[in-house]
Amino acid sequence: MKSKYLIYFLVIACFASCSYNNEDDLTEDIIIEDVVTYDDNIKAIIDTNCILCHSNPPVNGAPMPLTTFENVRDAVENRDLIARISTTDIGFVMPLGGPRLPQNLIDLVIQWQEEGLLEN
Template sequence: MKRTYLIYLLIVSVFYSCSYVNEDDLTEDVVIVDLVTYEANIKTIMDTNCISCHNSPPINGAPMSLTTFSDVKNSVENRNLIERISANDASVMPAGGPRLPQNLIDLVIQWETEGLEEN
């Protein structure tokens, strides 16, 4: 009898310890960036994913550096940076790695759309 009571108590406590109020409690908030700037958003993307080759000086056959605001801005305006990071073929950047996540590509696109602001 005591054992049955303990099993029953355990089952009841397991069911009541998990609660579900609504779907919003189970999902993360989507962060919407009001204004994308190089310093606040883009520099981290470049430093994390690009400068292993696009350093100063560039290595592994990279044609240009992406270490400064001017470098990255010039690459967006004149060297098809967005097309290269958005590609789904052999020209995809970063070279030899998987394509950047779409949310990072979208930030770079938003940065260009908003005028390539530095700060």
């Protein structure tokens, strides 16, 4: 009889400890009060999400490395990087294989471009 109550208690405890986080809870807006720079803001985004394929040399069909400030600046200016990370077209979502970068990170890259693609 005691084991029956113990099982009930464990089942209730398991369900009570569950939680649900939606994408908005996990990707809060990043508010940058200073100017966005590559060193302070963008490098971490690229290193975390892009370097797997955009290493030097690039792998998995990536067309160019994104390992330096110059590489990333060139990709924004000449290779339409922002359009690539912003697309919702299933076949072209970056990072390759998805999911698409959270909008707050895309917005940070856009802000970096609008503020002049500063390095540091």
